[in-house]
Amino acid sequence: MTSKQKFLFAGIVLLAIFFRFYMIGSMPGGLFPDEAAHGIDIISMQQGDIQPFYERGNGREALFFYFLWGSVELFGPGAWQHHIVSAGFGLLIVIITFFLTRQLVLLADPAKNQDRANWISLLAMFFAAASTWHTVLSRTAFRANLLPLFASLALYTLILTFNAKTKGKRYLHAILTGSFMSLGMYTYIGYRVFIPVVGILVFWPMMVDVFTQPRFEQIKKFFTPAVWAAVAFVVVMFPLGKYFYDHPGSFVGRSGQVSVFNTDLNQGDLLGAIGEVTRLSLQAYFWDGDLNWRHNISGQPFLSIMISPFFALGLIMSTYWAARYGLNPSRFKDKWTYFLLAGWFWSMLMPVITTAEGIPHGLRAIGTIPAVFIMAAMGLWWVREYIGQWTQKYWAMMPEWKHVFITVLKYTLITVFVIAYIAQAYVLYFVIAKDSPENAYAFRSDLPVVIDYLKENGNKENTYLILDKFSVQTVDYITTVEPRNPSSPKNNPYKQVDPENSWELELKTGDKIVFTQSSIFDIKKFKQYHPDARLERETRNRFGQAVLAVYIEQ
Numbered sequence: 001m002t003s004k005q006k007f008l009f010a011g012i013v014l015l016a017i018f019f020r021f022y023m024i025g026s027m028p029g030g031l032f033p034d035e036a037a038h039g040i041d042i043i044s045m046q047q048g049d050i051q052p053f054y055e056r057g058n059g060r061e062a063l064f065f066y067f068l069w070g071s072v073e074l075f076g077p078g079a080w081q082h083h084i085v086s087a088g089f090g091l092l093i094v095i096i097t098f099f100l101t102r103q104l105v106l107l108a109d110p111a112k113n114q115d116r117a118n119w120i121s122l123l124a125m126f127f128a129a130a131s132t133w134h135t136v137l138s139r140t141a142f143r144a145n146l147l148p149l150f151a152s153l154a155l156y157t158l159i160l161t162f163n164a165k166t167k168g169k170r171y172l173h174a175i176l177t178g179s180f181m182s183l184g185m186y187t188y189i190g191y192r193v194f195i196p197v198v199g200i201l202v203f204w205p206m207m208v209d210v211f212t213q214p215r216f217e218q219i220k221k222f223f224t225p226a227v228w229a230a231v232a233f234v235v236v237m238f239p240l241g242k243y244f245y246d247h248p249g250s251f252v253g254r255s256g257q258v259s260v261f262n263t264d265l266n267q268g269d270l271l272g273a274i275g276e277v278t279r280l281s282l283q284a285y286f287w288d289g290d291l292n293w294r295h296n297i298s299g300q301p302f303l304s305i306m307i308s309p310f311f312a313l314g315l316i317m318s319t320y321w322a323a324r325y326g327l328n329p330s331r332f333k334d335k336w337t338y339f340l341l342a343g344w345f346w347s348m349l350m351p352v353i354t355t356a357e358g359i360p361h362g363l364r365a366i367g368t369i370p371a372v373f374i375m376a377a378m379g380l381w382w383v384r385e386y387i388g389q390w391t392q393k394y395w396a397m398m399p400e401w402k403h404v405f406i407t408v409l410k411y412t413l414i415t416v417f418v419i420a421y422i423a424q425a426y427v428l429y430f431v432i433a434k435d436s437p438e439n440a441y442a443f444r445s446d447l448p449v450v451i452d453y454l455k456e457n458g459n460k461e462n463t464y465l466i467l468d469k470f471s472v473q474t475v476d477y478i479t480t481v482e483p484r485n486p487s488s489p490k491n492n493p494y495k496q497v498d499p500e501n502s503w504e505l506e507l508k509t510g511d512k513i514v515f516t517q518s519s520i521f522d523i524k525k526f527k528q529y530h531p532d533a534r535l536e537r538e539t540r541n542r543f544g545q546a547v548l549a550v551y552i553e554q
Contacts, residue, residue, distance in 0.1 A: 005118050009098065012122065016094040016129035019425065020087035020138045024080050027434055028139060029445035031079040031474050032294060035141040039077055039477035042069045046483045052186060052240040059250045061240070063186035064143035077478045079448065082141035089145045090138025093370065096152045098125040101374045103159045108337035116381075123377035124370075126418075130425040133289070133302040133362060134369055136433075140294050140443075147191050148369045150184035151348075154198065155340065161225055174225035178232030185240055190351035190367055197347040201340055202226075205329035277359050281352045284360035285311065285372070293442035295362030297428045302362060306421050307376045310383065314375030317382070318342045344371040437543040446517035446547030447474045449539050453514065453548060454479055458493030463512045465494040466502045466519040466526075503529040507553040512536070515549040523549060 001009065031039075034057065041054040042065055054060050067085050075081045101121040106112055128134055137145060157176040164170035181198065184191045244251045280288075286308045290296040303311055322342035325335040348367030355364060391406065398406075433439045440446075454463065454475065465475065475492075482488040497505065499519040503526050507513070513533065515523055527533065532554040539548040 001118050002115070005122060008122050009125070012098075012125050012129050013091075013095065015126070015422070016091050019130060019135045019429070020090045021084070023430065023434075024083055024087060024139065027430070028079070028083065028294075028443035029440055030443040030447055031082060031141070031478070032443050033471050033473040035079075035082055036474035036477045038065050038068055038082065038141065038143070039072070040473060041065050042072055042077075043477065043480055043483040045069055047486065051243065053243045053247075053250060055247075055250060061143060061186045061188060063183065064146050068141065077480070079443075083139050086141045086145050087138050089149055090134060093134070093138075093145075093149050093152065094125055094128045096149065096156060097128050097370050097373060098122065100152050100156045100159075100370065101125070101377065103156060103163075104337045104340065104374065105378070107159065108334055110334055120377050120381045123380060124373045126421075127307055127373040127376050128369070130422050131303070131369075131373070132297050132300065132425045132428045135425065135429055136294070136296055137363065137366055137369075142294075142363060144188040144190070144363055144366050146187035147184065147367050150180050150187060151191065151194055151344070151367060152370050154180040154184060154194075155344070158198070158202070161229075162222075170222075170225050171228050174229040175232045178229035179236050181229075182233040182236035185237060188366075190348070190364055193347050193350050194344075194367065197343050201336075201343055204326065204339075205333070205336065274353065277355070278353050280359045281349060281361075281365065284362070284365075288360070290358075290360050290362035292358065292362065293433065293436070293439040297433055298436075298438065300428060302365070303372065303376070304421060304424055306417065306424070307380070310379030311372055311376035312379070313382065314377075314379035315342075315345065317379070318345070318375055341371050341375060344368075345375070437541075437545060440541065440543070441517065444471060444474055444517075446541065446545075447471070448478075449541075449548045450514060450516050451475055451478050453537070453539075453550065454494055455481070457512070457550075458514075459512075460489060460493055460495065462508075462510055463494040463514065464497050464502075464505060466497050466499050466513060466515045466522060468498060468518065469496070471516070471518060472496045502526045505530070507533070509553055511553040513551040513553070515551070517541075517545060517547045520546050520549060523551075526551075 037057050038060070041056060041060070041062070044051075044054070045065065046069075052062050054062055054065070064085075067089075068082055071081045071085050098121045101124040102117045105117040105120050106114070109116065154177055157173045157180060161170055161173040161177055164173055181195065184194060284290060285302045287301045289299060289301045291298045296302065301308060318338040318341045321332070321335040321338035325332045325339040329336075345368050348371070349365060351367070352359065352361050352364045355361065395403070450465075450467075451474075454465065457463070458465075458479075465472065467475065475494075475496075479493065480491045482490055485491075494514065499522040502513070502515075502519070502522050505511075505513070505526075507530060513526070513530075515526075530551075530553065533551040534554055535549065536552045537548065537550040538546055541547050
């Protein structure tokens, strides 16, 4: 890279760090119960229950939990302790996007123009660094954040395997490829689609004209590396594979419940349901994105309007060249890059298309993230090259003042584009989302207030927490102050009561009844049956909403 490119690389890394770590202690301001469920599994780990897969919440691959465990051991349980781990992986995804893009662009460029590859890679990296969609996901402690990282690493080392100049490097990269491919299975159920896709990417060109001499030589050349990759895959996969062998029902998990093939969801029209889900899923990249604040800036498209047209161009052209390559790999062998990109995007969209719940779904589409930004960068660069060729055609005929004007205009447009893209992301996340009460509630930012009260004033004998069984996971996790001593009276100083049953409580003098933001509306019925209960404390958030109400029986 040139000095300018190295400077920009460092600047984009700093930009990615800013968007993923700035205000991480208060934004998002709580720990959603699905995130807290990871913490409950960490407690199991601390007590010696070491597994590659945990059954809570319809089953969860455990690799992410082990990284969370390290953070919890260092800093204790809490929201930011989880979110910094996810943010760290989000940063790594931005960085690996640069290196993977560079390899892919060089593969597709017969001239192997290093400078061109670097610029396109910096663009892809920049788009990822200031993406609001990826920022939201990077700051949410979901295990799915590992999926695009290991998919990218597997593809990167796969390309290095093919490009290696020595047998030693080829074998090393093959082992890394197999290992990363296998580690991806420990991340998120949507990753499983990626395995056969990589198999097709590798073996399809070898299967076409397989008995011709060049193809046969290729098979001989990469047979041993393929064996090493397969061995590494099996070795790393063994613990999870054995677990699924012993617990076969866990392999499918929740996917059957949300599948588009579920007649309760497709309402008897399978093809219609698939078509509608596909339309909504693709549309979300351009407008009407996921409404869930934990997956996206609610309702915003996954991609900024400033880059989505270039993504559309990149997707169309990649899919076109992928189809031509698939039909004739020998003739279009320099188009393998697009075969990979299109295969990556469409395969990682399958976990969304084959489900019929919560569509569009920004989290299930997370596997498309690197491919999306790479396609967008390529699309923008193609437009830039087209305009450059057109300008160059008439450059010699232009007067000097037009040369100056075009140069100033070019750099002005670049500056405005960069500033506008960053500013839009900042405003959407650190202004609009930060000041949204719906976003705060989406992460249950009321529960830290409740937890602090329970730690100071709670007691297993006389404190009743009015909270549903799903949401109580957050409170259970953070109030387990002695995880290695499950019987400690300091742990979970309350009795959980479902909100709908709070009025049935048989109370004695001095009993405390703790209501949270989600159960505030149950106070009215509770008071009808317990008129002597006195409001001891009420806490409101910065939006004026009651997030804690404590009553004491007189």
